[in-house]
Amino acid sequence: MTAEIIYGSELAQSLRDEMKEEVTELKKQSIVPKLVVVLIGDDPASKSYVSGKEKAAQYIGIDSELILLPSDTTEKDLLDRIDQYNQDESINGILVQLPLPDQIDEQKVIEAISPEKDVDGFHPINIGRMLTNQDTFLPCTPFGILTMLKSKSIEIEGKHAVVLGRSHIVGKPVGQLLLNENATVTYCHSRTKNLKEITRSADILIVAIGRASMIDADDIKEGATVIDVGVNRTEEGKLTGDVDFESVKEKASYLTPVPKGVGPMTITMLMKNTIKAAIRHNSKK
Numbered sequence: 326m327t328a329e330i331i332y333g334s335e336l337a338q339s340l341r342d343e344m345k346e347e348v349t350e351l352k353k354q355s356i357v358p359k360l361v362v363v364l365i366g367d368d369p370a371s372k373s374y375v376s377g378k379e380k381a382a383q384y385i386g387i388d389s390e391l392i393l394l395p396s397d398t399t400e401k402d403l404l405d406r407i408d409q410y411n412q413d414e415s416i417n418g419i420l421v422q423l424p425l426p427d428q429i430d431e432q433k434v435i436e437a438i439s440p441e442k443d444v445d446g447f448h449p450i451n452i453g454r455m456l457t458n459q460d461t462f463l464p465c466t467p468f469g470i471l472t473m474l475k476s477k478s479i480e481i482e483g484k485h486a487v488v489l490g491r492s493h494i495v496g497k498p499v500g501q502l503l504l505n506e507n508a509t510v511t512y513c514h515s516r517t518k519n520l521k522e523i524t525r526s527a528d529i530l531i532v533a534i535g536r537a538s539m540i541d542a543d544d545i546k547e548g549a550t551v552i553d554v555g556v557n558r559t560e561e562g563k564l565t566g567d568v569d570f571e572s573v574k575e576k577a578s579y580l581t582p583v584p585k586g587v588g589p590m591t592i593t594m595l596m597k598n599t600i601k602a603a604i605r606h607n608s609k610k
């Protein structure tokens with residue numbers, strides 16, 4: 326079997342085209358979605374991600390403002406700024422790029438963002454809404470993964486979904502979204518015993534561990550759907566995933582590449598959440 330490759334980059338482009346039209350229509354009703362992105366410090370990967378967010382917003386017609394702060398920014402300064410953005414009626418979405426420098430408590434920052442402007446979907450209120458399957462802002466990477474699965478009509482209900490990794494941003498929420506779709510979900514992590522036995526029983530395998538080529542063909546079931554969320558840099562600076570693409574391609578039925586897989590969908594779902602925030606804000610006026 327040779328897997329069909331799910332290019333998130335292509336799906337992202339078609340969704341961005343749809344959103345561009347939607348925003349054009351919203352502007353006719355004087356609704357202009359606005360996103361504020363805060364970047365602290367000069368981590369090259371974070372800089373590249375926020376630049377991708379700026380470009381996507383610009384393409385779609387979302388008003389975006391990038392706030393660049395020095396790496397010694399204090400927690401108080403950041404919290405004061407968030408307070409100011411929360412109160413600014415023209416701003417619909419606030420995103421603080423993670424990770425943050427050590428002097429700033431990430432959880433405090435996440436909880437300071439108004440849940441109505443939390444387009445990252447990280448606020449405990451929005452996580453609670455996701456757990457209880459209510460309409461909310463879904464975290465962008467898990468939302469992107471679900472959208473990719475649905476774009477190929479991959480059956481989720483009743484399937485065994487195995488999630489490798491339990492991060493707050495990807496692992497935990499993606500498992501919850503799959504559970505909301507009636508999958509049977511197993512989480513695996515560094516303390517999991519008999520890992521291979523579990524991954525080999527997965528119909529849908531989500532790999533978000535952060536170790537290059539950790540999963541190969543021997544670790545998966547014939548015909549499985551494999552979603553690679555890994556972002557690893559080789560010594561030569563090449564980007565690679567957590568999955569050994571060449572070997573898994575010969576055994577899986579669907580497979581996402583790195584790059585051009587899940588990454589571009591993360592940014593696209595952020596745009597979707599920002600438009601949703603703008604529409605919601607306007608309907609409450």
Ligand SMILES: Nc1nc2c(c(=O)[nH]1)N[C@@H](CN(C=O)c1ccc(C(=O)N[C@@H](CCC(=O)O)C(=O)O)cc1)CN2
Pocket residue numbers: 373374377420421422423424445465466494556564583584585586587588589590591592
């Ligand atoms: N506040 C947040 N911080 C972080 C999030 C997040 O969702 N919210 N997620 C990650 C990083 N991330 C978005 O911010 C992100 C990661 C990867 C990509 C992407 O498009 N990757 C490309 C390759 C880009 C490259 O060459 O480096 C791909 O996979 O094709 C976009 C966004 C951590 N922080």
